[in-house]
Amino acid sequence: MDKCKTEDVSEHQLIEGVRAGQDIAVSELVKLHGGWMLAVAQRLLRDRALAEDCVQESFIRATQNIDSFEGRSTLKSWLHRIVINSALMKLRSKNRRNESSLDQLLPVFDANDCRIERPWHDIETPEKILLRANMKNIITEKINALPDGYRVVILLRDIEEMSTREVAEALECSEGAVKVRLHRARAALKSLLEPILRGEDENG
Amino acid sequence: MDSFLVWISRFIKGKMMRHMPNMITCVEFEEFIIDYLEGTLSQTDQLKFEKHIRFCRECREYLTAYQHSIELGRIAFKLPDDPVPEDVPEDLVKAILEVTRR
Numbered sequence: 373m374d375k376c377k378t379e380d381v382s383e384h385q386l387i388e389g390v391r392a393g394q395d396i397a398v399s400e401l402v403k404l405h406g407g408w409m410l411a412v413a414q415r416l417l418r419d420r421a422l423a424e425d426c427v428q429e430s431f432i433r434a435t436q437n438i439d440s441f442e443g444r445s446t447l448k449s450w451l452h453r454i455v456i457n458s459a460l461m462k463l464r465s466k467n468r469r470n471e472s473s474l475d476q477l478l479p480v481f482d483a484n485d486c487r488i489e490r491p492w493h494d495i496e497t498p499e500k501i502l503l504r505a506n507m508k509n510i511i512t513e514k515i516n517a518l519p520d521g522y523r524v525v526i527l528l529r530d531i532e533e534m535s536t537r538e539v540a541e542a543l544e545c546s547e548g549a550v551k552v553r554l555h556r557a558r559a560a561l562k563s564l565l566e567p568i569l570r571g572e573d574e575n576g
Numbered sequence: 577m578d579s580f581l582v583w584i585s586r587f588i589k590g591k592m593m594r595h596m597p598n599m600i601t602c603v604e605f606e607e608f609i610i611d612y613l614e615g616t617l618s619q620t621d622q623l624k625f626e627k628h629i630r631f632c633r634e635c636r637e638y639l640t641a642y643q644h645s646i647e648l649g650r651i652a653f654k655l656p657d658d659p660v661p662e663d664v665p666e667d668l669v670k671a672i673l674e675v676t677r678r
Contacts, residue, residue: 393677395673395677398672398673398676399669399673402664402668402669402672402673403663403664403669406664406668406669407663407664410664415653424665424668427664427668428668428671428672428675431672431676432672432675432676435676436676479606479638481602481603481606482586482590483590484586484587484589484590484591484593484601485590485593485594485601485602485603485604486586486589486590486593486601486602486632486634487602487605487606487632487634487635487638488634489634489635489637489638491633491637492637492640492641495637495640495641495644496644497644498644498647498648498651499651501648502648502651502652507652508652511648511649511652512652512653515649515652515653526649527653530646530649530650531649531650531653531654536614551610551611551614552610554610555609555610558642558645558646559606559642561645561646561649562638562641562642562644562645565644565645565648566641568648569641569644569645569648
């Protein structure tokens with residue numbers, strides 16, 4: 373059951389209730405949206421406690437700014453933007469950021485500008501790979517091995533499915549910069565997942 | 577001898593990619609990937625890109641692996657997590673209510 377599929381009328385009533393400062397409306401808002409917001413925060417922050425803090429701050433921000441919600445976007449996408457921004461701010465202030473270099477993971481070209489790529493005789497499809505034991509955890513571990521700046525772009529574009537423009541706004545950079553960073557992140561991810569894709573890893 | 581053959585074939589390939597009409601090198605191909613996948617390549621660039629895929633085994637296979645990686649990441653993250661509950665913990669609801677009360 374999709375808890376977020378409220379009718380326009382009742383969502384409108386909910387928002388009015390929040391505007392009026394009704395406990396029951398705020399509580400309902402949190403129960404309806406807190407679950408997915410927690411999941412979003414946890415993916416970005418990789419820390420349950422931080423994610424809960426993030427969601428708490430997001431709801432505070434949302435209720436404080438409820439008057440500025442004009443219904444131009446859906447309530448869910450408005451809340452999504454709030455939780456993303458809150459999580460990104462928390463990431464920026466985290467002490468242990470992974471800022472290692474991507475260079476070793478990027479594709480290689482020879483002096484003739486030709487790509488050097490070991491032949492792929494076989495490539496496993498994603499669906500088949502995910503049937504293997506523990507693959508989800510192994511893959512998320514690989515994504516988490518990326519430097520933070522690149523990991524975030526992949527999460528926002530490929531997982532949260534935000535547009536390039538939305539990601540640029542959230543990260544306060546140009547769309548061009550987002551694209552370059554996304555591409556490099558994906559190239560690095562491909563390198564990290566390569567043993568799995570080739571069926572040469574020791575798992576499964 | 578083997579490595580000389582490899583070297584020579586790469587040398588020839590590199591030359592062809594640089595001098596054939598409407599052909600791009602692998603380095604240029606790499607720069608086009610993101611726009612190709614987003615559908616924002618110009619018509620001419622798209623033709624060059626697709627021509628390069630037909631011509632170049634390395635880039636063709638690389639692109640497939642690249643796309644598979646994106647897909648793997650997407651599916652892996654969308655599979656349900658064991659410990660992330662659908663319901664918001666009651667104490668979190670309470671905490672939010674306390675702070676948002678005017």
